[in-house]
Amino acid sequence: MSSLGPDRGGGGAPAVSLRKSGGGVTFDPAVYGVFPLALEVLPAGEPCPCDLFLPLYDQQQKRVKMTLVCGEGNCFQEPWRQRLLAAQQRSIFVYQEQGQALRGYFQRHASQRLDDPQVPASYKRLLIQEMAGLNLRDLYGGDLSPQVVGQAVDGIQGVLERLTGDELLLTNLSEILRSDYNTYSHSVNVSLLAMALGRHLKLTTQRVQALGMAGMLHDLGRAKLPPEMQNKAGPFDEQEWALMRTHPHWGHRLLSSAHSVSMEVLKAVLHHHENADGSGYPHGITAERTPLAARLLRLVDAFDAMTSHRPHRPARQAFEAASIIMQSPQHFGEDLIPPFLRFLASPHMVRKQEPAAGPSQG
Ligand SMILES: [Fe+2]
Ligand SMILES: [Fe+2]
Incomplete structure (x- = not known):
């Protein structure tokens, strides 16, 4: 012990x-x-x-x-x-x-459980969620060298391939999304939401995995902020805001050094705080010029932040967050709000009867 x-x-x-x-x-x-x-x-x-x-x-x-x-x-x-x-x-x-001992343990045991058609999807979702969180902990706890970032990216890619390999794993998400706001649980939530939204919009598997990777790493740049700000959920003073606005650039820079990260992921990370009307950051570009992956991240990032507990306010219910998003086309764009609301009511989010575990599940 x-x-x-x-x-x-x-x-x-x-x-x-x-x-x-x-x-x-x-x-x-x-x-x-x-x-x-x-x-x-x-x-x-x-x-x-x-x-x-x-x-x-x-x-x-x-x-x-x-x-x-x-x-x-x-x-x-x-x-x-x-x-x-x-x-x-x-x-x-x-x-x-x-954490590392736990991650090693899961790596040794998870493949067998994830491949087992008798294991229920609800358990597999939780297992994948925990493994993704442990990968992120290693990354944030490391020195953020290109080698460390590259290893974490490879580990996360394995998790994402699991998630897109079984349709049931990206359903019923409202059951597993965590509301205890911290960088890890927020990043895993955003990744799962972004992938499920990508599936809902019938994007290709490659693009769904890019959304998952970008979601997992979108706030990596926060690791470069002073420690007291990294888990601070706000409110920020002016100086803190100026620092906070640098995190997309830092994330983009750290991930660029890892080589294995695609251009789509890099752009999504860089632009995940742009607003449809051009009032966002870091570049202040409008919806027409912002890549779709970045705009989808903007949506699910805001949704997860609103539905998580923060020190200065309790978590909002999903319907409250949805109504705030509905009233904010200047941030999210008129075109994406209706499909996002349909996504929130889809089997990706809300519980549906899962078929009994059996060989057809794979
Ligand atoms: Fe962010
Ligand atoms: Fe975020």
Whole structure:
């Protein structure tokens, strides 16, 4: 087991309390150096590749403490999962420094599960979502050299090929999109939304994968901003805004160095904050001159930002976000709003009955 920091309580896994993390106490995983992992994707009965924690509120010390649920090498048990899910706890937490061990574990085990027609699409979606998030963590935690960026791009490409290889994986997205805003979950959400929207618009598989790659990496340039701004969701002062407006350029520059990134992806990253009326940035170009992929990213980026929790406001419901988008043709363009609204009501987003798992699913 790895060493435990000052806020990490030790303890036996089965004795975990199901108390939530404290009345009225907000828990920001980034502050504790942890990230969430969907409980459903954790294989039961196998040795854990890392320590698993829950944030529990310590009444005496009046703060949240990370409490060990299952130590590295111990077997996570199915009844624990059921108890946690029954208590509305959908995630378990992993310290960032153990992210790589978790990614290696998923890489070894995921292919088999993703290829298995008996495994339900709902599980595969979650697994792919977690793998994509882990790839991004490696990237943001690295030195952003062309080699590191290139490796992450290759890893993400593998995930995108999975997503476009099975129609069911880009459906029912409203079930898995995360509303806990941080760069990783936001980037994975934007990627999934952009790919599903591309599918809805009947774009080619190559273009859908370009949308997925651009979505995953659209905010990479934020990694070049001062650390205190990277996860700041706003509001910004004037100076912060000026810095924030540089992130598309930084993203474009970092990805250009990786060579394997296509021109379509590079342009989408560079122009994902342009507005249809030319009031956006970095170039202030209108819809006619903005590549379609960048305009689609602009839409799903705004939608995800609005439907995620921010420190200064709660998440909006999807219908509220849709109505704001409807009233903003100057940002998104008259031509894209109706198809986007139809997309939100399509099986890509809303739940439909999934066929029982079977050989026809592949
Ligand atoms: Fe952005
Ligand atoms: Fe974004």
